[in-house]
Amino acid sequence: MPVTVALELEWVLRASFGYAKDQVLEVLSSLFSAAELTFESERALDVALHLYRSGSANFADCLHIALAAQAGESPLWTFNRRAAKVSGAQSLSR
Numbered sequence: 312m313p314v315t316v317a318l319e320l321e322w323v324l325r326a327s328f329g330y331a332k333d334q335v336l337e338v339l340s341s342l343f344s345a346a347e348l349t350f351e352s353e354r355a356l357d358v359a360l361h362l363y364r365s366g367s368a369n370f371a372d373c374l375h376i377a378l379a380a381q382a383g384e385s386p387l388w389t390f391n392r393r394a395a396k397v398s399g400a401q402s403l404s405r
Contacts, residue, residue: 314351314374317343321370336364355381368394376400 317339324330324338342348343356350356355377362373372394379387379399386401387394395402 312348312350314356314378317350317356318371318374332363335370336360339370352378352381362397362399366393366397368397368400372400373397 320342321335321339324335325332330338339356339360343350343353343360355374358377358380359370359374362368362376363370366373368376368391372389372391376385376387376394376397376399379385385399387399388401388403389395390403392402394400
């Protein structure tokens with residue numbers, strides 16, 4: 312599945328169904344580890360889950376940071392203060 316499916320799923324779980332962060336993490340972890348499913352950029356998704364679990368940035372920011380690192384393009388430059396606190400991201404001044 313495209314990595315964008317994971318982004319959309321996280322958003323739907325959180326915004327439409329009101330899942331708390333720990334519930335979102337549980338669902339995504341279960342899906343990513345299911346043998347029946349394969350996702351594009353699985354390693355980046357695993358890294359994103361770890362970053363999301365341990366930080367204050369949202370899942371999308373964590374995934375962008377993980378994908379940038381996978382592409383050899385670290386740090387990910389961002390205006391987002393929460394994302395800038397995540398390892399692999401760097402703040403751009405406003």
